Structures are given as structure tokens and as C-alpha cells.
Amino acid sequence: MSNHDREELHKFPLRISRVETRVPSLASRIFSVWYRHYRVYTKNLISNGFPPFLEPLIFLAAIGLGLGHYVGFIEGTPYVLFLATGIIVPPAMFTAAFECSFGTFIRLEFDKVYDGMISASINVRDLFIGEILFAGTKSLFFSSAVLFVISLFGLVTSPMAILSPLVGFLTGLMFGSLSLFTTSFVNNINHFNFYFTGLLTPMFFFSGIVFPLDNLPGIVQKVAYIFPLTHSAILVRALAFNRLTWSNLLSLLYTVIFILIFATLAIFRLKKRLVK
Numbered sequence: 001m002s003n004h005d006r007e008e009l010h011k012f013p014l015r016i017s018r019v020e021t022r023v024p025s026l027a028s029r030i031f032s033v034w035y036r037h038y039r040v041y042t043k044n045l046i047s048n049g050f051p052p053f054l055e056p057l058i059f060l061a062a063i064g065l066g067l068g069h070y071v072g073f074i075e076g077t078p079y080v081l082f083l084a085t086g087i088i089v090p091p092a093m094f095t096a097a098f099e100c101s102f103g104t105f106i107r108l109e110f111d112k113v114y115d116g117m118i119s120a121s122i123n124v125r126d127l128f129i130g131e132i133l134f135a136g137t138k139s140l141f142f143s144s145a146v147l148f149v150i151s152l153f154g155l156v157t158s159p160m161a162i163l164s165p166l167v168g169f170l171t172g173l174m175f176g177s178l179s180l181f182t183t184s185f186v187n188n189i190n191h192f193n194f195y196f197t198g199l200l201t202p203m204f205f206f207s208g209i210v211f212p213l214d215n216l217p218g219i220v221q222k223v224a225y226i227f228p229l230t231h232s233a234i235l236v237r238a239l240a241f242n243r244l245t246w247s248n249l250l251s252l253l254y255t256v257i258f259i260l261i262f263a264t265l266a267i268f269r270l271k272k273r274l275v276k
Helices: 003-011 026-042 045-049 051-071 079-086 090-110 113-118 124-152 159-183 189-205 218-224 228-240 248-274
Strands: none
Touching: 026 045, 026 124, 045 051, 051 079, 051 090, 051 124, 079 228, 090 113, 090 124, 090 159, 090 189, 090 228, 090 248, 113 124, 113 248, 124 159, 124 248, 159 189, 159 228, 159 248, 189 228, 228 248
């Protein structure tokens, strides 16, 4: 290269463009996980979205109308009304539990969905916070569906009941966190039968959903108040009957602490399982 050429290059230096890579924000990373699950779920929207409207009808007809004829009133409230307000939260529990147990295990062990997700800019914490939030969102939808159905039968007596799906959302966060924690121990998908039959089913019957807890033996009552679903039932009935008191803050505090503890433990254990 001649001296003249070198001088020309100095006059017009080459500008090398730099490609800057910017990590998405925390909210964007969590939302991307939530949105991925939303897209998958809504691909079969009719088959996924119809049962939440049908199940409360079956339950109210089988238990509320049949058993209600013999029970009459509970705490001054017609039994069918007592039952209708209680069944707002169990669907939230079961849908979050299924999503973060069977659903998470399949994505983790069979479909290997998470391997591709954490190889991008999403870390394990973002991944499972998104999972828990999606479980809460599904629970919000299921609780809203039940509220809509019971309102058609005139079983909603307080305007405050419109806030009860928010309790369903918190219930979903609780059981999403608990189910992820359970999943961190499971190596065989059939082991979830112990979780559902041994914990969730008894919790459904001994959390004040079907009958009040006041007449149970003392030790059973103490165990029942340890169950997270009991506090969801307390909150949802406080809204449904417009009986909010300061004591309900204890149930709300229990719910928040439960979510934080089990979400933290679940993410810690699943991180060790994913990142080897």
C-alpha cells in the first residue's frame, strides 16, 4: 500500500459498528414465560375453558341441592349458599396444583422445554416465577368462572364478592409454589398420586369448604388451620358475606408468607435439578 493510500485511509477511518446486546428486563423475562404458557393453554381454549363453568353446576346439584335438603342452615346461612361461596377456591387449588406438578414435570423431564428457555436470557428464577404467576392466572380464571355460575343462581349476596377471584389468584400462587416444591422431589410422575390423594383431597374436605370447622375435635381444628386452603376459604367467605374483620388480615398474612417460603424453596431446589 502506497503512502498516498495510507493518508487517504487516515482521512476517512473505518467505523466498525458495535452490536450491543441488552438483557431484557426482569418483568419482560417473567412475562415471556407466562406468555408461552398462555399461548399453549389457549390453543385448546374450548376444551380447557369449558369445564370451569360446568363443574360448579354438577357440584351444587349433587351436594348443595341434595345434602342441603337435610342440612338446612349453617351459622344462619342456607347450606347451598354456604357451599356455593366455599367452592370458589378449590378449583383454584386443583388447577394450580395440576399445572405446577404434572405440567411442570412433563415440561421438565419429557418435553425438555426448560432446557431451551434457560439457554436464552431467562434464568431459573425467572422461569419458575413465571410458572407460579401463570398458575395464579389460571386460578383467577377458574374462580371467576365459579363466581359467574353461582351468581346466575342468585347465590351472590354481597357486592364485595366480585373481589373473591383475587383470593383465587392468591390460592393459585400458594398451591403453585407448594406444587413446584413437591415436584422438586419427584422422579416418577406417578408419585404425584400421593400428593393429590394424601394432601390435596383431605385438604378439600377439612378446610371449611363443605362444612364449618367449629364442631370438629380440637386437634383436627388446629391441623385444619395449618392448611392453606382454610385461609383461602376464610377470605373468600368474608368477601362473599361482607364480613371482613381485622382477623382476616392474619389469613392474608399467612397466604403471603406461605407463597414466599415455598416459592423460594421450590426455586432453590429446582435450580439444582436444572443447572448441573
